[in-house]
Amino acid sequence: MNLTDHSLLKKIKSGDRPAFMLLYDRYWDSLYRFAFARTRDKEVSEELLQNLWMKILENTDTIQTDAAESAKGYLLRYLHYRILDYYNSYKKAPPTLSIDEIDFPSETDLTDTEYFEIIEENEISVLLSMIDEVVSTLSSTEQQVYDMRIRKNMSVNETAEALGISNKTVSNKLSKALGEIREQLSSEYQPSKKLVSIVMLMEILTSY
Numbered sequence: 001m002n003l004t005d006h007s008l009l010k011k012i013k014s015g016d017r018p019a020f021m022l023l024y025d026r027y028w029d030s031l032y033r034f035a036f037a038r039t040r041d042k043e044v045s046e047e048l049l050q051n052l053w054m055k056i057l058e059n060t061d062t063i064q065t066d067a068a069e070s071a072k073g074y075l076l077r078y079l080h081y082r083i084l085d086y087y088n089s090y091k092k093a094p095p096t097l098s099i100d101e102i103d104f105p106s107e108t109d110l111t112d113t114e115y116f117e118i119i120e121e122n123e124i125s126v127l128l129s130m131i132d133e134v135v136s137t138l139s140s141t142e143q144q145v146y147d148m149r150i151r152k153n154m155s156v157n158e159t160a161e162a163l164g165i166s167n168k169t170v171s172n173k174l175s176k177a178l179g180e181i182r183e184q185l186s187s188e189y190q191p192s193k194k195l196v197s198i199v200m201l202m203e204i205l206t207s208y
Contacts, residue, residue, distance in 0.1 A: 004069035013060040024053060027072065031079055038083050043156050043171060048082050127185075134184045138177055141165070145173040 003011075003022070011019035031052070035045035052075065056063055064074040135146055144163055148154040149170070154162070160170045 004065070005071035006065040006069035009056075009060050009063055009065070009071065012056065020057065023056070023071075027075060030072070031075060034076060035079055035083060038080075039086065043167075044086060047155060048079060048086065051082070052079055130185055131181055134181050135177065138180060142173045142177045145170055146177045149174050 003019075005023065005026075008019045008023045012023065028049075031049055032045055035048050036042065039045050039048070055078075063071055065071045066073055135143055138146070141163065145159060148159040148162060149156070156167050156170050160167045163170070165173075
């Protein structure tokens with residue numbers, strides 16, 4: 001079973017969480033590569049992408065698909081303009097690469113059927129409980145960073161300022177927290193190559 005992006009967007013609009021996760025998994029690699037090739041900044045690329053996924057959740061109707069019912073072109077164009085906005089905001093030189101200059105890998109690592117089976121076999125509430133259990137074992141600062149960056153969708157700068165630590169420390173603490181979650185849950189989610197992405201999505205989706 002291979003659902004088109006148009007079909008997935010319709011499901012997402014009706015509140016279908018697995019459909020959103022499937023679309024996310026389908027394009028995460030290519031969109032991240034696209035953003036990073038232009039910003040050369042991991043944190044900026046991740047924040048731009050997170051804002052894009054929030055837009056999809058909040059206003060699905062604005063996401064356009066082409067004749068083949070693919071949203072890839074729209075997502076790349078939207079991200080391209082957000083990258084330009086980023087450069088304009090910080091008065092930096094804009095990227096010179098065009099949208100067509102990057103080669104992307106195949107977007108789908110798993111078939112749609114396999115992906116939905118992963119989600120069905122491991123209910124969202126169960127996964128969240130597992131994540132909470134791992135997070136509770138982390139240091140106080142790591143827990144706070146995880147809560148602000150993942151659950152509250154705060155930026156690196158906002159988190160650093162709130163906790164009185166450097167941006168680098170925020171990044172390091174979050175990386176350690178996500179690494180611990182990956183290590184603890186990998187056996188249950190071995191079929192998925194984007195466990196950390198799924199972890200982040202699970203947290204975001206709890207507010208919708």
